[in-house]
Amino acid sequence: MARGRRIALIAASAVLALGSLAVAGCGDDDEDATATSGGGDAAALSGNIVIDGSSTVAPLTSAAAEDFAADNGDVNITVGTSGTGGGFERFCTGETDISNASRAIEDDEVAACEAGGVAYEELRVASDGITIVTSSNADVGGTDITSAQLKAIWGPKSTIKNWSDIPGGDFNDVPLALAGPDSQSGTYDFFNEEILGEDAAGETVTPRQDYTASADDNVIVRAVQSGPGTMGYFGFTYYEENADTLAPFTLDGVEPTTESITDGSYPLSRPLFIYVKTASLEKPEVKAFVRYYLENATALAEDLQFVPAPQDALDEALARVPE
Numbered sequence: 001m002a003r004g005r006r007i008a009l010i011a012a013s014a015v016l017a018l019g020s021l022a023v024a025g026c027g028d029d030d031e032d033a034t035a036t037s038g039g040g041d042a043a044a045l046s047g048n049i050v051i052d053g054s055s056t057v058a059p060l061t062s063a064a065a066e067d068f069a070a071d072n073g074d075v076n077i078t079v080g081t082s083g084t085g086g087g088f089e090r091f092c093t094g095e096t097d098i099s100n101a102s103r104a105i106e107d108d109e110v111a112a113c114e115a116g117g118v119a120y121e122e123l124r125v126a127s128d129g130i131t132i133v134t135s136s137n138a139d140v141g142g143t144d145i146t147s148a149q150l151k152a153i154w155g156p157k158s159t160i161k162n163w164s165d166i167p168g169g170d171f172n173d174v175p176l177a178l179a180g181p182d183s184q185s186g187t188y189d190f191f192n193e194e195i196l197g198e199d200a201a202g203e204t205v206t207p208r209q210d211y212t213a214s215a216d217d218n219v220i221v222r223a224v225q226s227g228p229g230t231m232g233y234f235g236f237t238y239y240e241e242n243a244d245t246l247a248p249f250t251l252d253g254v255e256p257t258t259e260s261i262t263d264g265s266y267p268l269s270r271p272l273f274i275y276v277k278t279a280s281l282e283k284p285e286v287k288a289f290v291r292y293y294l295e296n297a298t299a300l301a302e303d304l305q306f307v308p309a310p311q312d313a314l315d316e317a318l319a320r321v322p323e
Contacts, residue, residue, distance in 0.1 A: 046074035047285040053087025053100030054186050055216050056235040057272050061100050063300050064293040075285045083215035084186030092116045097280035101273045102186035119278040123317040125297050127307040129261035130268035131239040132249040138228045141172035145249045150195045154207045178211035179223035179232035185215045240305045261307045294318045
């Protein structure tokens with residue numbers, strides 16, 4: 001069931017790039033129906049919960065919404081995928097209740113939320129490792145890449161267009177194409193901060209622009225699958241779901257695995273978050289959903305091939321949500 005549901009949610013995420021997913025329960029529509037709150041106490045819940053943001057986090061949030069709505073048929077949950085940055089734009093103007101994020105909120109977004117009068121809770125829900133991949137059909141001649149090589153490839157002045165031109169490598173003579181997240185994606189931000197670093201003004205370096213860019217990880221997956229010389233990067237779960245058609249690289253000698261991502265030894269490990277508007281937590285349906293999400297985050301992550309967050313991080317997050 002895990003793989004089947006994961007595939008369904010990934011397919012839904014592709015649609016979400018153009019709109020949003022409404023997750024409604026299949027329960028009794030009778031007004032007197034009793035619904036499960038998600039925290040264990042029975043309560044009649046109804047209302048709408050609007051979520052947007054990271055396409056990396058969206059499948060996990062969508063699964064939580066699907067399961068929650070199955071027992072709470074009068075709660076309608078929509079999950080959009082406009083990217084971490086796009087999600088925060090909506091969140092900080094009060095348009096959404098929850099924002100999925102594959103990175104921590106940035107200073108300009110904090111300021112935007114303050115200007116919009118939006119207070120929030122930052123809650124960690126899972127872990128991730130940005131995975132560097134090419135097609136399993138590619139014959140590029142190597143399985144390891146270094147952070148320095150990625151910087152040379154993705155830097156703003158890079159003219160590398162063949163694997164054999166990658167400095168310090170021993171790759172084959174294969175034309176190199178690139179695919180990755182666009183500037184609305186938290187994955188884009190995190191990768192550039194970690195790999196490209198900052199310029200003299202203290203700003204994160206912008207990568208070269210001659211690549212296939214999308215805020216939807218599924219688009220990047222398809223670009224890599226269809227191009228035998230294409231290098232791409234996205235969240236670990238998207239690699240796992242497509243492992244039969246993709247080949248991952250070890251990074252600085254470390255293989256991306258659940259273990260290396262959990263313990264932080266994989267260089268591009270990162271936490272995944274949801275941001276919840278404080279005012280929305282006063283709504284019974286939002287509070288119940290968020291508590292359900294956090295209480296079941298480990299099981300959901302394992303079911304959907306995400307890397308679970310450390311239990312102490314989940315406990316800390318849950319303690320910040322009213323009972």
